[in-house]
Amino acid sequence: MAGERxxxxxxxxxxxxxxxxSGQVVCSFGRGEDGQLxxxxxxxxxxxxxxxxxxxxxxxxxxxxxxxxxxxxxxxxTIYSWGWGDFGRLGHGNSSDLFVPHPIKALQGxxxxxIACGDSHCLAVTADGEVYSWGRNQNGQLGLGDTDDSLVPHxxxxxxxVSVKMLAAGAEHTAAVTDSGxxxxxxxxxxxxxxxxxxxxxxxxxxxxxxxDEKMCMVACGWRHTIxxxxxxxxxxxxxxxxGQLxxxxYADHLLPHQVAALxxxxxxxxxxGWRHTxxxxxxGxxxxxxxxxxxxxxxGDVDDHTSPQLIxxxxxxxxxxxxxCGWRHTxxVTDKNNVYSWGRGTSGQLxxxxxxxxxxxxxxxxxxxxxxxxxxxxxxxxxxxTGSGVANWISPSERYAVVxxxxxxxxxxxxxxxxxxxxKRIRTD
Numbered sequence: 209m210a211g212e213r214x215x216x217x218x219x220x221x222x223x224x225x226x227x228x229x230s231g232q233v234v235c236s237f238g239r240g241e242d243g244q245l246x247x248x249x250x251x252x253x254x255x256x257x258x259x260x261x262x263x264x265x266x267x268x269x270x271x272x273x274x275x276x277x278x279x280x281x282x283x284x285x286t287i288y289s290w291g292w293g294d295f296g297r298l299g300h301g302n303s304s305d306l307f308v309p310h311p312i313k314a315l316q317g318x319x320x321x322x323i324a325c326g327d328s329h330c331l332a333v334t335a336d337g338e339v340y341s342w343g344r345n346q347n348g349q350l351g352l353g354d355t356d357d358s359l360v361p362h363x364x365x366x367x368x369x370v371s372v373k374m375l376a377a378g379a380e381h382t383a384a385v386t387d388s389g390x391x392x393x394x395x396x397x398x399x400x401x402x403x404x405x406x407x408x409x410x411x412x413x414x415x416x417x418x419x420x421d422e423k424m425c426m427v428a429c430g431w432r433h434t435i436x437x438x439x440x441x442x443x444x445x446x447x448x449x450x451x452g453q454l455x456x457x458x459y460a461d462h463l464l465p466h467q468v469a470a471l472x473x474x475x476x477x478x479x480x481x482g483w484r485h486t487x488x489x490x491x492x493g494x495x496x497x498x499x500x501x502x503x504x505x506x507x508x509g510d511v512d513d514h515t516s517p518q519l520i521x522x523x524x525x526x527x528x529x530x531x532x533x534c535g536w537r538h539t540x541x542v543t544d545k546n547n548v549y550s551w552g553r554g555t556s557g558q559l560x561x562x563x564x565x566x567x568x569x570x571x572x573x574x575x576x577x578x579x580x581x582x583x584x585x586x587x588x589x590x591x592x593x594x595t596g597s598g599v600a601n602w603i604s605p606s607e608r609y610a611v612v613x614x615x616x617x618x619x620x621x622x623x624x625x626x627x628x629x630x631x632x633k634r635i636r637t638d
Contacts (some may be wrong), residue, residue, distance in 0.1 A: 246290045257588065341358065381429065393413070451499050
């Protein structure tokens with residue numbers, strides 16, 4: 209029907225999901241313990257709920273970090289952020305958590321092209337191709353030439369005179385594609401995820417060696433792997449491949465971009481990386497997934513890891529996928545029929561089905577799909593009380609129970625470096 213509300217964009221975090229609806233409305237669901245849902249509390253939500261605090265903010269873009277969220281208003285030229293605030297990832301000059309959206313003052317007035325959120329750091333690229341970064345920086349992932357965390361956004365001087373087209377953020381590394389088709393990487397590079405031919409870290413953006421005459425147009429980061437697409441539609445991956453997330457049919461790390469041969473015949477139009485899985489969308493609207501699949505996040509109908517791309521079967525007839533986003537352990541996709549599907553880990557309600565069940569194959573989110581309720585009748589959180597500081601719903605790090613990741617954890621021990629088994633926030637959803 210004419211005038212039906214529909215989903216324009218989805219973004220998935222560690223255990224939460226955010227959707228931008230027509231009418232510049234934003235809804236969220238899943239884990240809420242750090243305020244990442246923006247509803248003013250720490251409650252999980254099993255169904256999509258409209259963020260009342262963004263009423264009249266005219267949001268045009270949303271992007272999830274692991275446990276925080278950002279949104280941008282093109283009319284107000286303002287980026288808002290909320291959720292877990294450790295290491296300054298919210299960009300407000302402190303490490304406090306926020307349970308409702310709050311404008312990032314340092315970026316107000318800038319026309320933003322894109323926002324990229326990693327585990328604990330964020331970046332934004334302006335319409336002029338300039339890059340700003342903030343948050344955690346223990347491995348140089350902010351690209352500022354040091355390893356100091358930044359509580360507020362800072363401009364990357366390394367890109368002076370270079371116009372950046374697109375950014376991507378992983379756990380502790382960052383990638384960028386320029387308007388001229390060059391690929392860059394910086395931050396933590398232990399598994400070759402910077403694409404520079406070695407396993408070293410970089411505190412400043414470093415140009416990735418070109419693959420023949422290919423020019424890159426798109427990039428995405430998984431937790432510790434990177435995915436790039438050339439202007440000719442070819443797909444390349446590099447970095448960590450312990451779970452087959454590179455898609456080369458094996459578990460070998462790659463230190464340089466390596467073409468995914470299984471998808472060589474397709475023109476790839478979109479990619480997304482999860483914690484240890486990857487998805488790619490073809491020009492024909494077909495979706496492929498591979499990598500770690502313990503919770504069904506690959507979407508192949510099983511829970512076996514896959515080292516090669518698997519075609520994901522979307523229910524219904526004659527539907528093309530038009531947008532996809534990987535969370536850490538779940539995946540969300542939108543079709544040209546205005547239907548939204550999700551699969552993978554569902555323990556916090558991040559799949560939006562009204563339960564906490566894992567799913568190994570795509571299932572339509574009834575509340576958001578044209579074949580369901582078409583975004584009608586969604587519950588809405590109340591608009592927050594505003595104080596002199598701008599917002600009432602915040603909490604300081606000293607009042608939080610969260611365990612800050614201990615960098616002493618060594619590669620090769622149980623679990624992964626930077627995510628120790630004692631980290632309460634991470635262990636809950638493994």
